[in-house]
Amino acid sequence: MAFLTPLFLAGLAALGVPLLIHMIQRQRTEVVEFPSLMFVRRIPFHSLRRQRIRHWFLLLLRCAALALLVAAFARPFVRSAALAAVGGGAREVVILLDRSYSMGYGDRWDRAREAARSVVQNLVAGDRATLVLFDSGVQAGAPSTTDQASLLAAIDGAEISAGTTRFGPALQFAQGILEDSDQPLLEAVLVSDFQQIGVDSAANIRMPAGTVVTPVSVGQIPEDETENVILMDASVQRDMFANQERAVVTARLANRGDASVDNLLVSLELNGYELESQPVTIEANSSATATFAPFALEDRAIPVSVRTAADALVHDNVFHFTVSPADVVSVLVIVGLGESDASLYLEQALGIGSSPLFRTAVRSVEDVTVEDVRAASVVILNDVGLPSDPVGEEISQFVSEGGGLWAVLGERVRWPGDRLDLLPGSLEGPVEREGRGGVLSFIDYSHPVFSVFSTPRSGDLTTPRFFRYRPIDVTPSASVIARFDNGDAAMVEHNVGAGRVLAWTSTIDSFWNDFALKSIYLPFVHKVVEYLAQYQPALPFLTAGQVLDLAQYPEAAEFNLSGGNIVVRDPDEDRVPVGGLDDDTRVGFVQLTEQGFYEIRDTAGGDGMSMRVAVNVDRDESNLAQADPQELVGIVTGRASGEGSAVAAREFKPEDLEQRQRLWWYFLIGAFGCLFAETVVSNRLSRTELNPDE
Amino acid sequence: MATVPSTSPGARFIDPKLLARVGSLELAARFVVEGFINGLHKAPYLGVSIDFAEHRGYMPGDDIRRIDWRLFARTDRFYVKQFEADTNTNFSVLFDVSKSMNFGSRGLTKLDYGRFLAACLSYLSTKQRDRVGIVTFDEDIVERVPPSAKHFDVALHTLDKMSPQRPGRLGPPLFKATEFFKRRSILAIISDFYEEPVKVLDAVKPLRFAGNDVILFHVLDPAEVDFPYDESTSFQDLETGRKLPVVPDKLRDQYRELIRGHIEELSQLCKQNRIDYAFMNTKVPLDHALFKYLAMRHKLTKAR
Numbered sequence: 001m002a003f004l005t006p007l008f009l010a011g012l013a014a015l016g017v018p019l020l021i022h023m024i025q026r027q028r029t030e031v032v033e034f035p036s037l038m039f040v041r042r043i044p045f046h047s048l049r050r051q052r053i054r055h056w057f058l059l060l061l062r063c064a065a066l067a068l069l070v071a072a073f074a075r076p077f078v079r080s081a082a083l084a085a086v087g088g089g090a091r092e093v094v095i096l097l098d099r100s101y102s103m104g105y106g107d108r109w110d111r112a113r114e115a116a117r118s119v120v121q122n123l124v125a126g127d128r129a130t131l132v133l134f135d136s137g138v139q140a141g142a143p144s145t146t147d148q149a150s151l152l153a154a155i156d157g158a159e160i161s162a163g164t165t166r167f168g169p170a171l172q173f174a175q176g177i178l179e180d181s182d183q184p185l186l187e188a189v190l191v192s193d194f195q196q197i198g199v200d201s202a203a204n205i206r207m208p209a210g211t212v213v214t215p216v217s218v219g220q221i222p223e224d225e226t227e228n229v230i231l232m233d234a235s236v237q238r239d240m241f242a243n244q245e246r247a248v249v250t251a252r253l254a255n256r257g258d259a260s261v262d263n264l265l266v267s268l269e270l271n272g273y274e275l276e277s278q279p280v281t282i283e284a285n286s287s288a289t290a291t292f293a294p295f296a297l298e299d300r301a302i303p304v305s306v307r308t309a310a311d312a313l314v315h316d317n318v319f320h321f322t323v324s325p326a327d328v329v330s331v332l333v334i335v336g337l338g339e340s341d342a343s344l345y346l347e348q349a350l351g352i353g354s355s356p357l358f359r360t361a362v363r364s365v366e367d368v369t370v371e372d373v374r375a376a377s378v379v380i381l382n383d384v385g386l387p388s389d390p391v392g393e394e395i396s397q398f399v400s401e402g403g404g405l406w407a408v409l410g411e412r413v414r415w416p417g418d419r420l421d422l423l424p425g426s427l428e429g430p431v432e433r434e435g436r437g438g439v440l441s442f443i444d445y446s447h448p449v450f451s452v453f454s455t456p457r458s459g460d461l462t463t464p465r466f467f468r469y470r471p472i473d474v475t476p477s478a479s480v481i482a483r484f485d486n487g488d489a490a491m492v493e494h495n496v497g498a499g500r501v502l503a504w505t506s507t508i509d510s511f512w513n514d515f516a517l518k519s520i521y522l523p524f525v526h527k528v529v530e531y532l533a534q535y536q537p538a539l540p541f542l543t544a545g546q547v548l549d550l551a552q553y554p555e556a557a558e559f560n561l562s563g564g565n566i567v568v569r570d571p572d573e574d575r576v577p578v579g580g581l582d583d584d585t586r587v588g589f590v591q592l593t594e595q596g597f598y599e600i601r602d603t604a605g606g607d608g609m610s611m612r613v614a615v616n617v618d619r620d621e622s623n624l625a626q627a628d629p630q631e632l633v634g635i636v637t638g639r640a641s642g643e644g645s646a647v648a649a650r651e652f653k654p655e656d657l658e659q660r661q662r663l664w665w666y667f668l669i670g671a672f673g674c675l676f677a678e679t680v681v682s683n684r685l686s687r688t689e690l691n692p693d694e
Numbered sequence: 695m696a697t698v699p700s701t702s703p704g705a706r707f708i709d710p711k712l713l714a715r716v717g718s719l720e721l722a723a724r725f726v727v728e729g730f731i732n733g734l735h736k737a738p739y740l741g742v743s744i745d746f747a748e749h750r751g752y753m754p755g756d757d758i759r760r761i762d763w764r765l766f767a768r769t770d771r772f773y774v775k776q777f778e779a780d781t782n783t784n785f786s787v788l789f790d791v792s793k794s795m796n797f798g799s800r801g802l803t804k805l806d807y808g809r810f811l812a813a814c815l816s817y818l819s820t821k822q823r824d825r826v827g828i829v830t831f832d833e834d835i836v837e838r839v840p841p842s843a844k845h846f847d848v849a850l851h852t853l854d855k856m857s858p859q860r861p862g863r864l865g866p867p868l869f870k871a872t873e874f875f876k877r878r879s880i881l882a883i884i885s886d887f888y889e890e891p892v893k894v895l896d897a898v899k900p901l902r903f904a905g906n907d908v909i910l911f912h913v914l915d916p917a918e919v920d921f922p923y924d925e926s927t928s929f930q931d932l933e934t935g936r937k938l939p940v941v942p943d944k945l946r947d948q949y950r951e952l953i954r955g956h957i958e959e960l961s962q963l964c965k966q967n968r969i970d971y972a973f974m975n976t977k978v979p980l981d982h983a984l985f986k987y988l989a990m991r992h993k994l995t996k997a998r
Contacts, residue, residue, distance in 0.1 A: 032929050032940075033932050035931075
C-alpha cells in the first residue's frame with residue numbers, strides 16, 4: 001500500500017486529539033477529597049470497567065473513521081505487483097495495421113491481414129484488442145473490444161490507402177490507448193512492411209513501461225526479385241504552333257527492380273482517353289524518359305494521366321496532372337520620349353519564359369494612354385517620371401487597387417509633387433561610384449523577389465557593378481530590401497493601397513551598371529514582375545494526404561465558398577465532405593485521400609464553375625527499402641532489441657495506479673461506515689444507560 | 695456564621711441569632727428544672743422527690759426514715775418508698791474528630807457543624823443545671839472532659855481547639871468511653887457514622903446498656919447525601935487516602951440509594967435499641983435542626 005499524496009497523512013495527527021483529550025481528562029483529575037468511599041466501593045466495579053470498555057470501542061470507531069478519512073485524502077493505491085499476478089492477467093492488445101500503398105506490393109496486404117487475424121484469434125477471455133489502420137494518418141478500425149468477430153470484420157473490411165508510411169502517429173495513438181487501459185498486460189502488434197521512410201517519425205514516441213511491442217514484418221522480398229517501375233513525374237513543355245499553344249509531355253520513369261524492363265508500354269491519357277502509348281526500356285536501378293507527341297491546349301485545364309503497365313506495386317504506375325493554358329502577365333513599359341532602346345534588355349528578358357508568359361507593351365511617356373494602363377498587370381516606369389494626368393492619375397489608382405509599379409529611378413526621372421505618395425522616399429541627384437563602382441551588399445533574401453537566390457549556386461547578386469545611382473531618402477513606411485555596399489538603398493518596397501511599388505535606384509539597362517549583362521538579370525526581372533503582378537502559378541497536381549484549400553487555388557477564385565453549394569467528388573465519384581473553419585466564416589477545405597482526379601463544382605454557378613485537381617501518391621513510398629523492425633521496437637520501448645520480449649507485468653506510474661484503483665472511494669465508504677456504526681452504538685449505549693432496567 | 699467577641703472560650707459557637715431561637719428551648723428546660731414539666735430528660739436515679747416511684751424491700755443499710763410505715767402496718771413487712779429524683783444529670787458529648795469529619799462542600803465542615811451542635815447542647819444542659827462534659831475521639835480517645843457543672847467553659851475550649859488528625863473508628867474508643875460514665879448520663883454522639891449500621895450499634899450498645907441515654911447525631915454534608923459531582927475523576931478517601939476513579943454520572947443513583955439505606959437502617963436499629971437518632975444535614979440551619987430534634991424528643995418524653 002502506498003499513497004500518492006502522503007502529506008495528507010499528517011492529518012493522522014488529528015487522531016491524537018481524542019486521545020489527548022482523554023489523557024488530559026485523566027491527568028486533569030483534580031482529586032476530589034471525599035469523607036469516605038465506603039459506599040462508592042460498594043457499587044459493583046465491573047459496571048465501571050464495562051463502561052470504560054464501551055467508551056474505548058467508541059473511541060476506536062471514531063479513530064478508525066478519522067484514519068480512513070485521512071487515508072482517503074492521501075489517495076492510496078496498491079503497487080501493480082500486488083494487483084496483477086506475475087505472468088498472468090488480461091491483455092490490452094493494439095493491432096497496428098499498415099495500409100500505406102506500399103502494402104499493395106505483391107501479396108503483402110493479404111499476409112498482413114492474415115497476421116492481424118491470427119493475433120485476434122489468439123486472444124483469450126478477458127483480453128481486449130483495438131484495430132488501428134494507419135498510413136501517414138491514423139484511423140481506428142475497431143475500438144477496444146473483446147468481441148473477436150467485430151475485429152475480424154474490421155480487418156476484412158480494411159483497404160489499402162494512397163498514403164505513405166509514418167509509424168509515429170500510429171504508435172502515438174497506440175500509446176494513448178495503452179496508457180488509458182486498466183488491463184495489467186499491454187501489447188502492441190505492428191503489422192507493416194517496415195519501410196525506412198516511416199521510422200523517423202517514431203523518434204519521440206515512448207510506449208508505456210512494460211508494453212510488449214511485437215513487430216510482424218510482411219515486407220521481406222527475396223534477393224534479386226524486386227520488381228517495381230515508378231512513374232516519377234511528368235513535365236510539360238509549351239510552345240506556340242499556328243497561334244495555338246501546344247504542350248509536350250515528358251514522363252520520367254525509374255526502375256527500382258533488380259532486373260531491366262524491356263518494352264514497357266507507357267501511355268498518355270487526356271480527359272481519360274488514351275492519346276498515345278510507346279514502349280520504353282529501362283535498365284535495372286536506372287531511369288528513363290518518355291516524350292509524347294504535342295497536343296493542343298484548351299482554354300481551361302485538361303486532366304492528363306501517364307500510365308505504365310501494372311507491376312507488383314500499382315499505385316506508382318500512374319501519374320496524374322492538369323495542364324492549363326499558360327498564364328499571361330501583361331507588362332506596360334513606359335520609357336522616355338525617343339528612348340525606345342532603353343528597354344532593350346528588359347524586353348528581351350520578359351520575352352523569354354512560358355510560365356507565366358509576359359506580354360510586354362512599350363510606350364513612350366507621351367504616347368501612353370489610360371487604356372494601356374488598364375490593360376496591364378504591372379507598369380514599369382523605365383527612367384521616366386510619372387506621366388502627367390490623366391495617365392498619372394490612372395497609374396496612381398491602378399496601384400491603389402492592387403496593381404504593381406516598378407519605378408526605375410534613372411537620371412531623367414522627375415516626379416510630380418502631387419504624386420509623391422507613390423514613391424517610397426524623396427529623390428536626390430545621381431551619385432557617381434568611382435573606380436570599379438559599387439556592388440549590392442545587403443539583400444533581403446527572405447523577400448519573394450530575392451528568395452530564389454538564397455541558396456548556394458542559385459545566382460550571385462553581388463557580381464553586378466553599379467557606377468551611378470540616385471540616393472533616396474526612404475520614408476519610414478517603406479522598407480529597403482537591397483542596399484549598395486556604401487549603405488545607400490538599391491531597392492525599396494512601398495505598399496500603396498492594395499498595390500505594390502518597387503523603386504530601383506539605378507537603371508535596368510547597361511547605362512549605369514552592368515546588371516543587364518549578368519545571367520541573374522533575367523530571373524531577377526521575372527521575379528520582380530511576378531511579385532508586382534502578385535502571380536501564383538497553378539499547381540498541376542497535389543499529393544494524397546494534403547488538404548486542398550480552395551481559397552488558395554486560382555482556378556477556384558470564382559467559386560462562392562460560403563454559399564454552401566460546393567460539391568466535391570473523389571476519383572471514385574463519391575461525394576467528399578467540404579470542411580470549413582471552426583467559426584464557419586468560410587468553407588473550402590478538402591482532405592485528399594485518394595489517387596486520381598477530384599472534381600470540384602459550384603452548383604450555383606452552372607457547368608462552367610467546375611475544376612479538377614490531380615492527386616498523386618507520394619513517390620517516396622515507392623522506395624521499398626526496409627528498416628530493421630527490432631530497431632523500431634527499440635526506439636519506442638527504450639529497450640534493446642530482443643530484450644524484454646517476454647510478457648511482463650505492466651509498470652504503472654503511481655498516478656495511473658491510483659486513478660485506476662480509486663481505493664480512496666472505498667476508504668471514504670469505510671469512514672462513513674465507521675461513523676454510522678459509531679452513531680448506532682453510541683445511541684444504543686445512551687438508551688441503555690438511560691433505562692438500565694431494559 | 696458570625697462570631698461574637700467573648701471572654702469565654704468557644705463562645706463564638708453560640709451565635710446570638712441561634713440562641714435567640716434556642717432561648718425559647720431554654721425556657722422550656724427551665725420549666726423542667728422548676729418542675730413545670732419533667733424536663734427534657736428525667737433523672738436517671740431514684741432519689742428525693744415528690745414523685746413516688748416504687749416500693750422495695752428493706753435491706754440492711756437503708757435509711758429507716760424511708761420505711762413506709764403504713765405499708766408495714768398492713769403487711770407487717772418493711773418496705774422503703776423510692777421516689778424519682780428530679781435532679782440534675784450528667785450530659786456528655788462524644789465527638790468524632792476523625793478526618794472524615796473535616797469535609798464540607800459548602801464552606802462549613804461537618805466538624806464545624808458538630809461544634810455548633812455540641813456547643814448548643816452543652817449550653818442547654820448548662821442552663822438545665824446539668825453537668826457538662828465532652829469526649830473527643832477518632833480511632834482512640836483524643837481528649838476527655840469529665841462532666842461537671844463547672845466544665846462548660848472547658849468543654850467549649852475543647853471544642854474550639856480540636857482538629858482532625860487521624861482516621862476514625864467507633865468501636866474501640868466508645869468501648870473505652872464506657873468506663874468514663876459510671877453514673878448514668880445523657881450521651882450525645884456526634885459523628886458521620888461511616889461504618890456499617892450494625893457495627894455502629896455494636897459500638898453504641900455498651901453505652902446504652904450501661905444505662906446511659908444515648909443520642910446519635912448523624913452529621914452529613916449535602917454532597918455526601920446528594921453526590922452532585924459531574925466529571926469523571928478520582929475520589930480520595932479522606933481517612934485512608936485511597937484513590938478511586940469514579941464516573942459520578944453512572945453511580946450517582948446507586949450511591950444515593952446506598953446512603954439513604956444506610957441512614958434508614960441506622961435509624962431503624964436505633965429505634966429498636968431505644969436509642970435516639972437524629973440525622974443532621976449541614977445544609978439545614980443548625981437551629982432549625984436542633985429545634986426539630988428537641989421538639990420530637992419532647993414529644994417522645996411525654997409519650998413515655
